[in-house]
Amino acid sequence: MSNPAPVLRFAPSPTGLLHVGNARTALYNALFVRRHGGTFILRYDDTDLARSTPEFAAAIAEDLEWLGIPPDRIEHQSKRTDRYDAAVEKLKAIGRLYPAYETEEELEAKRLSRRRRNLPPIYDRAALTLTEADRSRLEAEGRRPHWRFKLDGRHVVWDDLVRGRCDVDTAALSDPVLVREDGTYLYTLPSLVDDIDMSVTHVVRGEDHVTNTGVQIEITEALGATPPAYAHHNLLTLPSGEGLSKRLGHLSLRALRQGGEEALAVAALAVLIGTSLAVEPVADLDTLAGKLDFGKISRAPARFDPEELTALTAATLHHLPYEAVAPRLAALGVGGGETSWLAVRGNLTRLDDALRWWRVVEGPLAPVVALEDAEFLKLAADLLPAEPWDAEVYPRWIAALKPAAGRSGRALFHPLRLALTSEESGPELKALLPLIGRAKAEGRLRGKAG
Ligand code: GLU
Numbered sequence: 001m002s003n004p005a006p007v008l009r010f011a012p013s014p015t016g017l018l019h020v021g022n023a024r025t026a027l028y029n030a031l032f033v034r035r036h037g038g039t040f041i042l043r044y045d046d047t048d049l050a051r052s053t054p055e056f057a058a059a060i061a062e063d064l065e066w067l068g069i070p071p072d073r074i075e076h077q078s079k080r081t082d083r084y085d086a087a088v089e090k091l092k093a094i095g096r097l098y099p100a101y102e103t104e105e106e107l108e109a110k111r112l113s114r115r116r117r118n119l120p121p122i123y124d125r126a127a128l129t130l131t132e133a134d135r136s137r138l139e140a141e142g143r144r145p146h147w148r149f150k151l152d153g154r155h156v157v158w159d160d161l162v163r164g165r166c167d168v169d170t171a172a173l174s175d176p177v178l179v180r181e182d183g184t185y186l187y188t189l190p191s192l193v194d195d196i197d198m199s200v201t202h203v204v205r206g207e208d209h210v211t212n213t214g215v216q217i218e219i220t221e222a223l224g225a226t227p228p229a230y231a232h233h234n235l236l237t238l239p240s241g242e243g244l245s246k247r248l249g250h251l252s253l254r255a256l257r258q259g260g261e262e263a264l265a266v267a268a269l270a271v272l273i274g275t276s277l278a279v280e281p282v283a284d285l286d287t288l289a290g291k292l293d294f295g296k297i298s299r300a301p302a303r304f305d306p307e308e309l310t311a312l313t314a315a316t317l318h319h320l321p322y323e324a325v326a327p328r329l330a331a332l333g334v335g336g337g338e339t340s341w342l343a344v345r346g347n348l349t350r351l352d353d354a355l356r357w358w359r360v361v362e363g364p365l366a367p368v369v370a371l372e373d374a375e376f377l378k379l380a381a382d383l384l385p386a387e388p389w390d391a392e393v394y395p396r397w398i399a400a401l402k403p404a405a406g407r408s409g410r411a412l413f414h415p416l417r418l419a420l421t422s423e424e425s426g427p428e429l430k431a432l433l434p435l436i437g438r439a440k441a442e443g444r445l446r447g448k449a450g
Helices: 020-036 054-067 081-093 104-116 132-140 188-197 207-222 253-258 263-272 285-291 306-319 322-332 337-347 353-362 371-382 393-405 409-421 429-436 438-445
Strands: 007-010 039-044 073-076 097-100 146-149 155-160 164-169 177-179 202-206 229-233
Touching: 007 020, 007 202, 020 039, 020 054, 020 202, 020 229, 020 253, 020 263, 020 285, 039 054, 054 253, 054 263, 081 097, 081 146, 081 177, 081 188, 097 177, 146 207, 155 207, 155 229, 164 207, 177 188, 188 207, 202 207, 207 229, 253 263, 263 285, 263 306, 306 337, 322 337, 322 353, 337 353, 337 429, 353 429, 371 393, 371 409, 371 438, 393 409, 393 429, 409 429, 409 438, 429 438
Parallel strands: 007 039, 039 073, 202 229
Antiparallel strands: 097 146, 146 177, 155 164
């Protein structure tokens, strides 16, 4: 039987802005689908109604769009409660979900007492011994139950696509609470019910979920379903080593975008650091997808360095083809088409620097003409080739000017640059001169603003 088409999902809670660590997870999912085909689902983990907001949900969709990985499909857990209710009924019917009545304070006291006796601080399953009469009495006191899944207490084993063989001993864990006393769901159950219902084939997420996976595999199997494949990637940290936090707004994609970082550079760095692959600029997401290999992801956390990102943004721009940036250049007000882009891209550290160079081309600018260069520059103006100009006008001009002026090297080129651009350095004059055009170039060489 052939394998089903891959279905992967990125499942953020809309409780904050995505950070680069979230981007890593999203990209690993989306690029897997880009490479192998299938469906990429954006699934909002929005069961926490108090903290989830439509604004954060919209920001997440916008960030994925910016990264170039819009989802094929969007799902909301808050709209799927009936599916979770059905799973709960099934688990109750097979005796795997039981009501417990302890308050948070009582549970804390139990944990303390177990610690004192050198026992692991896990739930003692006292609720399993409650009789019907005990439960009625507790409910008459006004208590509402929360519901725990009765773990098998076994070694749950899977072959992780990143970490190899994984083994979670569920005997060492508390029976997880799946439903709170107010009837709302914790993350654990909705997530796996969705994975079953949506025929998710690969769950790719951070390694902070490894223990959850042991639990979720048990529950998935209790529901009679087959667990998906799992890949738990290492996490990204701040340069200090501190973990990234959505709540604290660390390294949000929004802030990186507003700071002028290129989406393709963010994607390349988020995907390639913490792997055995070289961090390098990529031409497009297909190239990045082609590099993706879960087996090359390291085990240790990886530090995300904003300075490395800034350098990668520049390196990315230096190779970006015109088609990839044309609409953004137009929005910035940069003219000159592909010729202008190719002239300046190698000098950019961020895209909006292109506007600065376009203003140099367009003018008006006040040329910088040193007194001792004025005669030389007049000669240069006189020798400007007649129109029409092509891409080779600059070497033709210099070939004539050099012997006539008896100058070479910096003494030849630097005054030309200062007069034509009023900048000390910048893109090659060979590329700029045809863009500036004869009339403006001549005026600037003769010291006229324009
Ligand atoms: N909302 C969870 C998280 O962002 C989803 C984990 C999962 O992919 O199942 O960590």
